[in-house]
Amino acid sequence: MRGVLNRILQLLARILPGAQTLRVVLHRARGVRIGKKVWIGYDVILDTSRPFLITLDDGCSLSMRVTIVAHFRGSTGVKIERDAFIGPGAIILPNVVIGEGAVVTAGSVVTRSVPAMTVVQGNPAIPIAKCGIPLRTDVTLKEFSRQLQPIRAGQTRQPKPPSQGSVVPLATKSAG
Secondary structure, three states: OHHHHHHHHHHHHHHOOOOOOHHHHHHHHHOOEEOOOOEEOOOOEEOOOOHHHEEEOOOOEEOOOOEEOOOOOOOOOEEEOOOOEEOOOOEEOOOEEEOOOOEEOOOOEEOOOEOOOEEEEEOOEEEEEEOOOOOOOOOOHHHHHHOOEEOOOOOOOOOOOOOOOOOOOHHHOOOO
């Protein structure tokens, strides 16, 4: 019976108004741990069978059609920290922490944790910029954009070890 009630509350939260009021109350009733001043957009899906594995800290925002999958074989859930912003249509997979003030761009698929004050984009989502300030409701997009510092390609990625039989470029061989 609890599962049926959970799904009814999920469906109501997806369609009813009240991004900071009614939707928040409905998801809390399902078991999602939600802080203060959280914004939940239309058609957001928060794990339908294990909502208690999701934590939404104070001031975070989930845009329309965000999906959070918090469980899969021994996973620890999903945590979205204070003032994080999740863009429209983003998908957050299990065992992920979205750091304080981080931004996930529209349509991104987050498979790994996101450091605080970092913008991630893509499928899978990778860091593209560092935020100077969080993207909160009291901050204009212009102010936010001025504070962004791009991350150069390869700055955050670890190099892949060469596979067996691969050719090592001449530039990497030592002289002598």
